[in-house]
Amino acid sequence: MTMNRQETEQLIQEVLEVYPEATGKQRAKHLMANDPTLEKSNKCIVANKKALPGVMTARGCAYAGAKGVVWGPVKDVVNISHGPVGCGQFSRAGRRNYITGHSGVNVFGDMNFTSDFQEKDVVFGGDKKLAKLISEIDTLFPLAKGVTVQSECPIGLIGDDIEAVAKKSAREIGKAVVPVRCEGFRGVSQSLGHHVANDSLRDWVLHNRDEDNSFESTPYDVAITGDYNIGGDAWSSRVLMEEIGLRVIAQWSGDGSIPEMESTRHAKLNLLHCYRSMNYISRHLEEKYGIPYMEYNFFGPTKIAESLRKIASFFDDTIKENAERVIARHQPVMDAIIAKYRPRLEGKRVMLFVGGLRPRHVIGAYEDLGMEIIGAGYEFAHNDDYDRTFKEVQDGALIYDDATSFELESFVERLKPDLIGSGIKEKYVFHKMGIPFRQMHSWDYSGPYHGYDGFAIFARDMDMTINNPCWKNLQAPWKRGGTEALESAAA
Amino acid sequence: MPNVMLRNNAAGQLVLYITKKDHEETVVALEHSGPGAWGGEMQLSDGSRFYLEPLEQTPKLPLTVRVKRL
Numbered sequence: 001m002t003m004n005r006q007e008t009e010q011l012i013q014e015v016l017e018v019y020p021e022a023t024g025k026q027r028a029k030h031l032m033a034n035d036p037t038l039e040k041s042n043k044c045i046v047a048n049k050k051a052l053p054g055v056m057t058a059r060g061c062a063y064a065g066a067k068g069v070v071w072g073p074v075k076d077v078v079n080i081s082h083g084p085v086g087c088g089q090f091s092r093a094g095r096r097n098y099i100t101g102h103s104g105v106n107v108f109g110d111m112n113f114t115s116d117f118q119e120k121d122v123v124f125g126g127d128k129k130l131a132k133l134i135s136e137i138d139t140l141f142p143l144a145k146g147v148t149v150q151s152e153c154p155i156g157l158i159g160d161d162i163e164a165v166a167k168k169s170a171r172e173i174g175k176a177v178v179p180v181r182c183e184g185f186r187g188v189s190q191s192l193g194h195h196v197a198n199d200s201l202r203d204w205v206l207h208n209r210d211e212d213n214s215f216e217s218t219p220y221d222v223a224i225t226g227d228y229n230i231g232g233d234a235w236s237s238r239v240l241m242e243e244i245g246l247r248v249i250a251q252w253s254g255d256g257s258i259p260e261m262e263s264t265r266h267a268k269l270n271l272l273h274c275y276r277s278m279n280y281i282s283r284h285l286e287e288k289y290g291i292p293y294m295e296y297n298f299f300g301p302t303k304i305a306e307s308l309r310k311i312a313s314f315f316d317d318t319i320k321e322n323a324e325r326v327i328a329r330h331q332p333v334m335d336a337i338i339a340k341y342r343p344r345l346e347g348k349r350v351m352l353f354v355g356g357l358r359p360r361h362v363i364g365a366y367e368d369l370g371m372e373i374i375g376a377g378y379e380f381a382h383n384d385d386y387d388r389t390f391k392e393v394q395d396g397a398l399i400y401d402d403a404t405s406f407e408l409e410s411f412v413e414r415l416k417p418d419l420i421g422s423g424i425k426e427k428y429v430f431h432k433m434g435i436p437f438r439q440m441h442s443w444d445y446s447g448p449y450h451g452y453d454g455f456a457i458f459a460r461d462m463d464m465t466i467n468n469p470c471w472k473n474l475q476a477p478w479k480r481g482g483t484e485a486l487e488s489a490a491a
Numbered sequence: 492m493p494n495v496m497l498r499n500n501a502a503g504q505l506v507l508y509i510t511k512k513d514h515e516e517t518v519v520a521l522e523h524s525g526p527g528a529w530g531g532e533m534q535l536s537d538g539s540r541f542y543l544e545p546l547e548q549t550p551k552l553p554l555t556v557r558v559k560r561l
Contacts, residue, residue: 042537048513195513283496283508287553382513 005396008033015410030401034393041386047401048382050188055404065193066182067150073097073228075107076145076257081114083152088114096442098232099255106143130165138173145258146176156183178204189380198280209262217266221249226274229254231447236454237298244322265289269314274357298450300365301334330452341459346370348418354440355379360389434474436465498553
């Protein structure tokens with residue numbers, strides 16, 4: 001059942017009826033029926049606005065965006081969660097940003113460092129403790145290339161001067177010490193955390209080696225930004241870049257490192273995967289170092305081929321030919337995968353509610369498998385994300401911004417999709433409703449999903465989830481009706 | 492007086508990006524674009540207008556500048 005725009009609008013009205021008038025009015029602005037002809041989204045959908053009190057939102061905080069998303073995957077820095085212990089512990093290694101190295105020796109991504117604020121630190125300030133902590137870290141982990149101070153809420157509230165501590169400590173230990181003002185109460189969602197973290201990279205890291213020209217660059221140097229190596233995503237993207245003859249000199253920030261970031265300025269092209277979380281630094285790289293950025297999409301063979309051609313168009317004919325050769329080499333494998341899974345997945349209807357880039361980027365991969373997207377929405381997108389989304393989604397599909405748990409459940413009850421792709425907060429609710437579900441933030445403990453290698457895993461995972469026999473057995477036998485059910489219950 | 496970044500998009504249009512608001516809009520009309528002066532009043536596709544103190548030369552984009560909201 002595909003709905004047209006009018007039916008979708010009506011569905012939205014019906015779901016909103018339950019709210020008090022003022023709330024309903026506010027929420028109506030965040031929901032719409034898709035119109036692929038729209039160029040600009042700001043007339044028809046409101047995004048990046050504070051969630052209303054009393055509704056259950058799936059959003060995170062600025063700290064989640066800065067520490068969890070942008071800084072967390074950088075492998076050779078020690079990220080200090082500056083404040084009480086919980087924020088750091090519960091955001092530790094949860095996104096499965098894979099890294100290479102020896103944990104605690106030269107990589108620190110899966111460890112939790114915190115200043116463990118107590119009452120006395122709130123009363124007397126935590127600057128001294130922080131300075132001590134940084135010098136202790138330098139003693140215990142001499143191979144760390146830098147230290148970041150990820151502020152938790154109390155730091156902003158008590159007015160600690162972490163910038164001063166960072167400057168002093170940086171001189172003392174001779175490494176980058178980055179203060180990140182990502183207190184959780186800032187902004188409306190994790191999106192501001194991305195921005196804050198990008199700005200801290202710009203102000204405290206990027207220019208550190210501007211005088212050092214020992215790096216030998218080639219005309220084929222590129223940087224991958226906005227790929228957090230979830231389940232190995234950046235690696236399966238990187239091999240494709242290398243296959244077409246480019247040299248990846250920096251990964252931002254999945255499996256990335258401080259020296260890579262400092263030498264990013266030698267890149268000839270900046271390949272941007274997650275526009276939402278890294279457009280800020282990309283704009284800066286373009287302005288300061290003249291590195292153009294290009295958005296690409298490595299989900300599903302159609303989009304990969306499109307993106308590889310677009311990437312190659314920035315380089316000479318060798319790269320262009322290489323790109324064609326690589327696409328041709330992988331095509332038979334992809335065709336075999338599609339031939340295997342498409343019959344099992346054809347026509348299945350999918351609803352997506354994720355963050356960042358996924359609600360628009362994964363659509364190509366689903367469509368390669370013959371599946372249909374009937375609803376898409378972001379937790380924390382801005383209007384520029386919706387500008388990019390409308391073209392990808394079919395006419396009349398439901399678009400929801402920062403959907404509340406009530407709205408999402410009501411939409412699912414009415415639309416009855418065959419698969420939902422969303423986060424861990426939604427996962428078990430929909431499992432209990434008996435609807436196949438994939439956790440699309442960290443690929444449900446699977447992955448990678450990027451690149452040709454990733455598509456094979458993606459297709460298998462979607463088949464494994466949708467065609468799993470367990471969904472039929474969620475209802476008790478005596479509730480299924482029919483004599484057969486009664487007999488089996490009696491036996 | 493917001494800080495904005497001016498750049499050309501892939502289609503070659505001049506776009507204005509308001510950093511703080513994370514808002515990007517195409518510039519539909521620019522008062523001075525010729526040699527000798529570049530800037531002045533800018534009309535954006537959403538109807539809003541900004542004023543950039545005219546620069547003497549056509550700048551190398553992208554460029555971060557302070558503009559006045561009109």
